[in-house]
Amino acid sequence: MIRNPWRRTEPLDHAELARLLPAPADPRLAPERRDLLEEFLMNEIHQSEPASAPTRRPLRRTALIAAPVAAAAVLAVVVSLGSPADTVTVAAPQLVKAPVVRIEEGSTVQLASTVREIAAAAAATARTTPQPGPGQYIYIKSRVSFMATRQNADTGESVTWVQPLHDREVWKSPDGTKGWLDEPGYQDKGGITLDNASPRKESTYQWLAAQPADADALLKSVYARVSGDRDHDQQAFNEIGSLIREQLVPSALAASLYEAVGKIPGVVVVEHAQDASDRDGIALARLDPRTGERSEWIFDRESHQYLGSRGVQVREVNGIKPGTVVERTTILTRAVVDTKHQRPTPGRPTT
Known part of the structure; x- marks a missing residue:
C-alpha cells in the first residue's frame, strides 16, 4: 500500500485537517483484478514460515493507493517481506x-x-x-x-x-x-x-x-x-x-x-x-x-x-x-x- 511519510511535529486539530485535505484514496482492487494481477502487478514476496506451516503459502502483495498531502501527493510504496521489521519504504513517483x-x-x-x-x-x-x-x-x-x-x-x-x-x-x-x-x-x-x-x-x-x-x-x-x-x-x-x-x-x-x-x-x-x-x-x-x-x-x-x-x-x-x-x-x-x-x-x- 502507499503510506504517507509526512510526520507531525506539533499537535493538530484533526477536524480542521480533515476539512482541508482531500479524502484518502480508495484503492479499487476487486477480486477479479487481484486474479488478473496475481502474477504481474502483485507478486509473491519472500516470507519466512515455520517448518509446520501449510504447503500453500498466503500471498504477500503490494497495492497502490494515492495519498495526497496538502497541495501535492507525496507517495511511498511499502513492501512487506513477512514481518514489520522487514518493511521497506520507497518514494514513488506522483500519480497522473x-x-x-x-x-x-x-x-x-x-x-x-x-x-x-x-x-x-x-x-x-x-x-x-x-x-x-x-x-x-x-x-x-x-x-x-x-x-x-x-x-x-x-x-x-x-x-x-x-x-x-x-x-x-x-x-x-x-x-x-x-x-x-x-x-x-x-x-x-x-x-x-x-x-x-x-x-x-x-x-x-x-x-x-x-x-x-x-x-x-x-x-x-x-x-x-x-x-x-x-x-x-x-x-x-x-x-x-x-x-x-x-x-x-x-x-x-x-x-x-x-x-x-x-x-x-x-x-x-x-x-x-x-x-x-x-x-x-x-x-x-x-x-x-x-x-x-x-x-x-x-x-x-x-x-x-x-x-x-x-x-x-x-x-x-x-x-x-x-x-x-x-x-x-x-x-x-x-x-x-x-x-x-x-x-x-x-x-x-x-x-
Whole structure:
C-alpha cells in the first residue's frame, strides 16, 4: 500500500485537517483484478514460515493507493517481506490522471479467424522460442501503468489516477522457487526477491510445460482451477492472461493457449487498441461483468505477435467513468538468461 511519510511535529486539530485535505484514496482492487494481477502487478514476496506451516503459502502483495498531502501527493510504496521489521519504504513517483479513450464495440464476427492467425503466428515463432535449462531464469522486461483512485468525501467526486509509465523487470526460475523483481520507484533500490519455496505451481514454466498441447484439454485444465461464485469464464480468461503477460509460454503450448481463449464465452475482437507504447493493434478482449472493465490483449496487426495489454472501463463502477484506461502494459523483452539479475546480451535469442 502507499503510506504517507509526512510526520507531525506539533499537535493538530484533526477536524480542521480533515476539512482541508482531500479524502484518502480508495484503492479499487476487486477480486477479479487481484486474479488478473496475481502474477504481474502483485507478486509473491519472500516470507519466512515455520517448518509446520501449510504447503500453500498466503500471498504477500503490494497495492497502490494515492495519498495526497496538502497541495501535492507525496507517495511511498511499502513492501512487506513477512514481518514489520522487514518493511521497506520507497518514494514513488506522483500519480497522473488516467487517460480516457473512445470505447470501440467488440465483435465475435472475426473471432475465429483472428484466433487462427494469432495461434498460427505463435506456432511459427515457437521454433525459435528459447527454453530455460537447469539453473537458468526467464527474464521479462515490460513497461506498465496501473491504477489508483482518489475520492472527495465532500462532493462525492472521484478522479482516477494511474502510475506514470515505467519499466519493470522480472527474473523467474522455471519452477518458480527463485526470482527477482526490479521496478525502480516502486520497489526497494535494486529490487526485491521473489524467492518462494512453495510457489503457485500453475503460474510456473515447469507446470505449463507439462500441460496438454490441445486447446480443449488445456481449457478444461484451466476451468478446473476456478471456483467461487464469481464469473468462471472471466476467471479462466484472467488465468490465461496472467500467463501470457509475464511468463514464457513453452513452444508446444503456444498455439493451443490462444485456441483455448477463443473458446471462452464472451471473448470478442476489438479492432483498434493501443498498448503502453502507443502501438495500435487488434485485441482479444472480455468484459468483466462485475467490475465493468474490459481486459484487452493486444497483438500486432500484421505479425499477430503479442504486444501488451490494456484495461478499459466500459461500464461505470465505483465512480470510474466509461472510457477510462485503468491499466496499460507492453512487453519489451522476453529471454532466457543464466543468472538472476542478468540481462540479455545483444544477439541472444529473445521473443
